[in-house]
Structure formats: structure tokens, C-alpha cells
Amino acid sequence: MSAAEWVPEGGDVDTLRRAATDCRGCELWEPATQVVFSAGNPAAPLMLVGEQPGDSEDRRGIPFVGPAGQLLQRALAEAGVGVADVYVTNAVKHFRFTERGSRRIHATPQINHLKACRPWLEAELQTVRPRLVVCLGASAAKSLLGSSFRLTAERGQVMERETPVGPLRLLATLHPSAVLRTPAGPEHDEAFGGLVADLRTAARAVAG
Helix, strand or coil: CCCHHHCCCCCCHHHHHHHHCCCCCCHHHCCCCCCCCEEECCCCCEEEEECCCCHHHHHHCCCCCCHHHHHHHHHHHHHCCCHHHEEEEECCCCCCEEEECCEEEECCCCHHHHHHHHHHHHHHHHHHCCCEEEEECHHHHHHHHCCCCCHHHHCCCCEEEEECCEEEEEEEECCHHHHHHCCCCHHHHHHHHHHHHHHHHHHHHHHC
């Protein structure tokens, strides 16, 4: 499975977004409401890469508009990162879920889904050319750094790695949904503070 045959060469972000509506690179397109491509400034110095759209994103067609997105906006604001400084996307462009009654429950994308969708992410990287990529969560990091990457070991570190689109500077941190799942209290505050601290590190790396 691969999205490669649907990815236009040399297109800008709007061209990529339009082309992605026709993607049949894996089976996730069929149960999903629509493709969820990206948002933000296509010339931003920071690219934020999440895992996949959630239920709210699938319905609206825009990444990070649900509860995790709202938490991310708070974290970016506390880290001093402006809206114009970020381009936001996901490693997988369709919502993977299981149905439980009338609810659609998030299901983590498998490695084959990350591989199938990677041509879209690589095209975005070539088009946006960010100064730093922030991987939100393990799935996003593994999409770019391989399945051996361990978030707990390398979180919050600015790394320089060779990738299929050339050398990239990356930083991996928690996905905002992981912060949301942390019980209210000191643990939640610590998780949110860690996300903010990592985003501050990203902002300093771009500024420096």
C-alpha cells in the first residue's frame, strides 16, 4: 500500500490538499468521512506532525480542532509560539476508528498505514521546508524516524537525522491527547508543563 501514485510532483500545499481527496493508498479512506490534510502557514518555520485526525477532525476536515487541538493551542500560547509560526499536519490523513454503538473510538494507525501515507508527509516537508519538525507522539516520530524510535528515551531533544527528503532537524514530544488522558491533578499539570517546555525548546531552536 502506498499513496505515492496520488501525490503530484512539485505541487504547493493547496495542490497537495486537493489531490489528497482522491487518495486510495490504504483502506482507511473508505470508512472515514473525508481526508484531513493540514492547516496553518505553508511557509512556517515549525511543522507540527501529529498521528492522525480524530472524530472532530474527520467531521470538519481540519486537523487539531477537537479537545486535543484546543489543548495544543494553549500549550503553544504558553510556549510563546504564534499561529503564523506553525504548519500543522498528521502522519496519517484519514481517521482510523472502531465503532462502539453510536461512538467512533480512535484506533492507533498501524505501521503499514504510516508507510502508506508517508509520501504525503514527504511532499509536505519538501514544500514547506520547515526549520524544525515537531513530532507529536510516538506514531508521528516513528513515521519519520523508523519503528525503533522510543519517545521516552529521546523526547524533547533537537535531533538532526537523514531522511528520504534530506537532512531534517526534529524534536519529539507528547501528543496532546496523551496529556488529556492524564488524570487531573499534579500528573496532568506535569504532563502539560512538559509539553509546553518541549515546545519552548522547539521555538528556541528555530530562533537560534
